[in-house]
Amino acid sequence: MDISKIKLVYYSPTGTGKRTVEAIRKGMGIDYDVIDLTPAGSEMKNHAVAKDELAIIAAPVYSGRIPAVAAERVRTVKGDGSPAVLVAVYGNREFEDALIELKDITEELGFKTVAGSAFIGQHSFDSEETPIATNRPDGEDVKKAMDFGAKVMEKVKGLGEIPDLEVPGDRPYRKSGGGDPRSPETNPDSCILCGMCARVCPTGCVKVSDLVETDKEKCTACTACVQNCPTGARHWKHEGILGAAKWLATNFGARKEPEFFL
Ligand SMILES: Cc1cc2nc3c(=O)[nH]c(=O)nc-3n(C[C@H](O)[C@H](O)[C@H](O)COP(=O)(O)O)c2cc1C
CATH class of the missing domain: 3.40.50.360 (Flavodoxin domain)
Structure with missing residues (x-):
């Protein structure tokens, strides 16, 4: 071929x-x-x-x-x-x-x-x-x-x-979804309103004007806004996400390797 x-x-x-x-x-x-x-x-x-x-x-x-x-x-x-x-x-x-x-x-x-x-x-x-x-x-x-x-x-x-x-x-397939709508928060003291969070959001759920607003219903928790925020203003406060992060870091620290099916 x-x-x-x-x-x-x-x-x-x-x-x-x-x-x-x-x-x-x-x-x-x-x-x-x-x-x-x-x-x-x-x-x-x-x-x-x-x-x-x-x-x-x-x-x-x-x-x-x-x-x-x-x-x-x-x-x-x-x-x-x-x-x-x-x-x-x-x-x-x-x-x-x-x-x-x-x-x-x-x-x-x-x-x-x-x-x-x-x-x-x-x-x-x-x-x-x-x-x-x-x-x-x-x-x-x-x-x-x-x-x-x-x-x-x-x-x-x-x-x-x-x-x-x-x-x-x-x-x-296993069941997916469920849980309450959630999205990252923005700390107004360190946010410079640069709009990066809105630009990297894949669902367009973040709007930046003289404040940052997030449509929780459309947020997929992908966390691109948090990872790309230049000042660290964008962060997770949601207990479920913070708890999951702790659980993952505690239980899945051992390195896994890529797998191939050929
Ligand atoms: C809501 C959510 C659920 C996730 N579920 C899993 C999972 O079930 N298993 C896992 O190993 N990683 C899980 N991850 C981690 C992502 O699969 C991982 O970070 C991936 O590298 C993201 O791909 P991207 O960088 O191309 O967006 C999850 C991430 C998010 C945001």
Whole structure:
């Protein structure tokens, strides 16, 4: 099977999935385009991946699943029997049913899974007090991602038809969602109203005027606003999130390694 181009497709609010797919792509070493599904409003556009293009499709893991916002946006990308490399990026706890869910979503869209992977990214709730997979993907992850990219390319070249590929996970998927609406807070004393939080929010739930307002109903807790705030004014105060961060830092400190399904 000859591949003319790679399409990098990702929803990556805090950038770990984006860095991972870039490394996989580097290992493949052919021309590419980017379909970034992260910015607010991405769900309004449609995209197509041709038969002879290979898509690398990445989404983060939220509660062992693909977040609903990511699933909705991935559904704007149609394949044409196009080969796909699936990438679930998780914060060193577990990826549970996320990869099989991503496979089901993308195969419905006309992709054929040639390879799957689960990579580790710094957990969205990582902080100095609660370090969880800090700075991942790191150099070792990037090297593994590049090697994986090279192996996938070898596999694709040798294929006529793409056989079905099994990836871990259960159907029906575990339950997702629930819990009360929550969002980060802004400390007015250190906020400089620069608008960064609004610009990086993938759902457009933050509005900045002479104060910062957040629509809790639309917040996915992705934490991009907290991680990108230049003054540290944006922070979590919600007990559930702070408790989860503590629990994760206490119980999931042991380094996990990327897994590959080829
Ligand atoms: C609401 C929420 C739920 C999450 N659930 C999980 C999980 O179930 N397992 C896990 O290991 N990491 C979990 N994470 C961490 C993310 O999967 C991880 O930080 C990932 O690297 C984020 O990808 P991105 O940087 O591409 O946005 C969760 C993060 C958030 C915000």
